[in-house]
Amino acid sequence: MLLNGFGFSGYRSFGNDLVKIGPLKKINFIIGQNNVGKSNIINFLAHHYPYFLSKIAKLSHPIAYNTKKTTFNEIDFHFSALKSIHRISFPIFKNEINSYMRDKQLRHTPELEKLLNYLYDNNGTIWFTYTIERIKKNEFLLETSNTNEIKALMEPHEWQQLWHDITDKSHININDWQEDFIGIEKILKILSVTPKSLPNVEIIPAIRKIGAAGSQASDFSGEGIIEKLAQIQNPLLSEQRHKEKFIAINHFLQNVLSNPTARIEIPHDRQMILVEMDNKILPLESLGTGIHEVIIIAAAATLLDETIVCVEEPELHLHPLLQRKLIKYLSEETSNQYFFTTHSAHLLDAVEAEIFHVTQFNGASQVEAISSTQQRSAICNDLGYKASDILQTNCIIWVEGPSDRIYLNYWLTSKNTNLTEGIDYSIMFYGGRLFSHLTGVDQDELSDSIDDFVSVRKLNRNAVILFDSDKSDPHARLNSTKQRLKAEFDKGPGFTWITEGREIENYLDPEKIESSVKAIHPSAAQLLQKSQWSNLLEYEKNTDSSKPPSKISNIRAANKVKVAKYYVEHYPADLTVLDLNKQIDRLCTFIASSNK
Template identity: 40%
Template sequence: MVKTFLDGVAIGFYRGIGEVQKIGPFSEVNFFIGPNNAGKSIVLSFIHEHLPSENKSQQGSLPLNSPLSFRGEGEGVFLAGFGIRKFNVLDSLKQKNAATFENPQSSVYQLVHDTVDRLVCDGILWQQFRGNKYVSQVFQPKISEFINISNAHGWNKLNHSFTGRSGEDIRTKALPRILRKINEGVLVGYPPVELVPAKRKLGDKEDEEFKDSSGIGLIPKLASLQDPDWQKEQERYVFDAINTFLQAVTGKPDAEIRVPHERNHLLVRMDGKLLPLDSLGTGIHEVILIAAFCTIRTEQIICIEEPEIHLHPTLQRKLIRYLQENTDNQYFIATHSAAFIDTPGASVFRVWNDGVQSYVEPALLKDDKWQICEDLGYRASDILQANMVIWVEGPSDRIYLNHWIAAVDPDLIEGTHYAIMFYGGGLVSHLSAESEGDPLGELIGLRSLNKNMAIVMDSDRDSAGAVLKSAAQRLIDEVTDERGFVWITKGREIENYVDYDDLQGVLKELHPKVYDGSWDGGEFEHAFYFKRKGKAEPYKDANKIGAARKICEQPANLGVLDLRERVTELVALIHRANGIGDAENEPQILQA
């Protein structure tokens, strides 16, 4: 599984960045997305060149007239800062000062926590290094901001605990010494940093050393993994993992990379044939190269330039999912592909330039991600909020569907993998999924909005033999194919998929003043109706949304009617729309 080694960076007067910018917090996979010349590669270049990692020391300054110096308006001193999350700061201090942290109830213990709270900015402690040694804190508060945290006695105890000194002036000696000790006490150790450049190729020379991620020396390296010495047999798992990825992207369970004796190219054994890797197309060739680089490297920080080159969006997503599930590196990726915006578990940063300098900002909200899409030149009609649209009659249907979908695949996220939209029951007769050649399509051309589409609709049948309404049958004919289907409820309404006794119990709780018992509970009855106190007619206006919310507070029961089959079909369609999993092994879409 991917890991997080670096929590954030602070950059000032470097390439396209002028005044100091704090960039973070980082996660296991981080995307820097923006148009050409926005400055997407700034953070990658900074990390690769200046992070004080195992394979290099951090440079404290840039040479005079360096091409990496800031070239915008104004001038300033190059600043390289690195961030450590608060909980990592405290963990490091505990390792170095075990006695101080023995008693969580002690005043010294609490004072350390309060002091760290003041030192961090946006939850991160920002530091500068020279070589691998701490130099100073970036954004350090003034001494006066710490004075009132504790009295002189508390500071003296902490000073003695950290430095062995006591009786010093708090403002001029003790506090500055304590703050420096806290900063120096953070155990910073970053792994090697590798850069996968935008231009990648397979080196075919036997004597080339595999020392970077440009492709030079990759074939000899793969050969050693294909047939390792008996003492290194454990290395074969790396080769097996790359083959597993090849099988996923080609859809061929027998696909396998082979390195021939001459070691001048790669072969693929597939469908009983042995072919050059190049013959599968540039996209497969490119994605296998990147996957190989990242699988061979372990527990490192890897910066990747434009992985989307020659890759279809589906391959782009498969690559990232493979890296997340099968490697243990941290990734920083510069791209102008919108396909990565909704990657689960990843951090997305918008990179833009105002004509003077570049800015890097986290894209935390949907509006931020829409702004990225606009930066990349997408129009509102080019993209939707999700890769699939599910049309339902109303809000309570949405609540149930989200609950049931989560029961089958809890990793699916509304607004990312699918969107739910309302058509309203009264519009059913006007809906048409064909946007051309049909006058009803002018009202709502569903498939012109998104080809990946499902419609969930009440059957409204009052018996098993009742005829389905003509509008519903027409939608089945127009929509049902490999990218869409219509789900007509097996019972009368979607509420008939809820256990009847559970539903009636919730209705009694919601309407205690009028509820006087259940009505009829058959699958073709109105499940929401109940007996009303003092009335012969059933109560028909129950709180559907409130009931749905209460029902969905409990684990989903998919064993009612055909609910499990239908939800499984719907999840399979969402998977296909998002390129998740092996489509060949997904349940097939059935006719309604």
């Protein structure tokens, strides 16, 4: 990761309060209403952060930031009548303390711990903040607020000991030294930290369009992209590694279009981007604005390496499913760190990410890091979303519980690595006791006699339900509830999958199940039975031969979820058992058709 966090104040819509953006991940969303200051965060990051860091840490930049001029223009100062101080801040997070101590060659002494404990904020983070005293003169001073509080932390001899510990110097007049605070400022300066290198930052603006042939551009708005793609389509001999980037962009296009034959091509005259698909060649513009947008963003992000990429409103012209596919590609297939300004709640669960909610209060922007479901709900309310506006995935698979979900994802991934839970399909639990209250009939078709049932079609029409047959032998019959649900779901869209064995575990290798049970339950001796119609989670405990026989049964039931997790982590999927391959093929086909 290129950047772990940063803070600033006094910039455009951000007032005197220090705004803290962190901790950061590879994917970071900056979300909020229009005109609350989202773009100001990435503008500060792109246009000012590297410059300020270069002056504070005395780092040189090969191109843009070794100028002596300030990067601030008149429009960059806070616009309200309230006085605001320009600051920039760099964090040390809780999980970085040990590496910080090693880098600074510090020891955990009582005096140092006292000072660090004072510097920690409520989240266990230390922020070293620099005040820009005279911005046009490039003067940056380490901020040391509450000087009296800091001085009162320790007695003079403790400050002297700390000074000695971190500098190996002891010849000082501690009373004079502490009186004017200069010595304590020196200690804080020694302890302060800044990033060790300047990041490369690029902005992909909200207005994006593929430029005309021969166009050149220094940004990644789409102008000049034809030329850039042509260069990696047919790179020089010394730059053949760039060909892999062109291949990656084609893989992304294939995934977006759900067509393995799709590929982009730049013709010799470089007049346009062509898409070859199903033995037809079409200009990219004929595929629609949404495909235009994702190709611009995906191509720009693939062309860049180890860069902080700020993308404004990636959701423009994109269906929610396309939004998720784009974010997933950028997360998994590129080496950059991303900041997305967005109004879209559909992106929030696309990949593991940090989310920062921007609002305005008393004329100044403020930022809240989002960590809870309640906070995410508040974001949706702030953006004006209602429950009916949040689109689900286009296919739902209903299963009884968590272990079924683990096995189902395990098998689907082994069959088709392009299918992703949360994007192509969702798995929902009905739970044993709720089973008899579900129906596959549409709500408006329910009769008065079954009006207490819950219609899963109302949640999503493209539904598949998976349940155990619970048969103890091949001649046993399904119970009436399962017969009813089978008839209802098989009317479509969707179908019923009833296990060909007793339970879902009967699709697994009994010997490997036994090994998994023993790994989770060390007291297990063996499974009771290992047939198609037996309960493969029942086992017999080891007995102590030195003790008299117990009247308590030695038969136990293994933990379904723990066994499932162990099994899928340690053994490859085998789809040849019973009708498993047939059912997984059928399910993959249905998921694909639901997403067309």
